[in-house]
Amino acid sequence: MVNLPNDLQIDLPRVTTISNKCINIENYISVMEYSKQMIKVNTKVNVLKIEGENLIIKYITEDDLCIEGKIYSVEYWV
Template identity: 90%
Template sequence: MINLPNDLQIDLPRVTTIGNKCINIENYISVLEYSKQIIKVSTKLNILKIEGENLVIKYITEDDLCIEGKIYSVEYWV
């Protein structure tokens, strides 16, 4: 059996941040909560809670979504 590194496993969520202005989430399931201060996103492993100011979903596709705004924190809820 071949053991792939976690970042190469297709079904795992991948979270990429650019400073505190942008966050990209790949392999998500759904958006659970959406406001200018809090966005919660469900993944196969956990729920991501993003807190900040003027948060908006810049784009959303079947595979990934991009959140922009002033990001204060990203929490992983298990």
């Protein structure tokens, strides 16, 4: 059996941030809460809590979503 590194496992969530303006989340399950100050996203591993100002979901697909705004924090809830 081949052991793949964690970043190559397809079903794990992948979170990419660009400065404090944009965050892209791949392999998510659902959006749990959504407001201009906080967005919670459920993944197979944990819940991501993004806090900031004027947060919007720029796009959402079956595989990934993009959040834009002024991002203050990203928390991983286990």
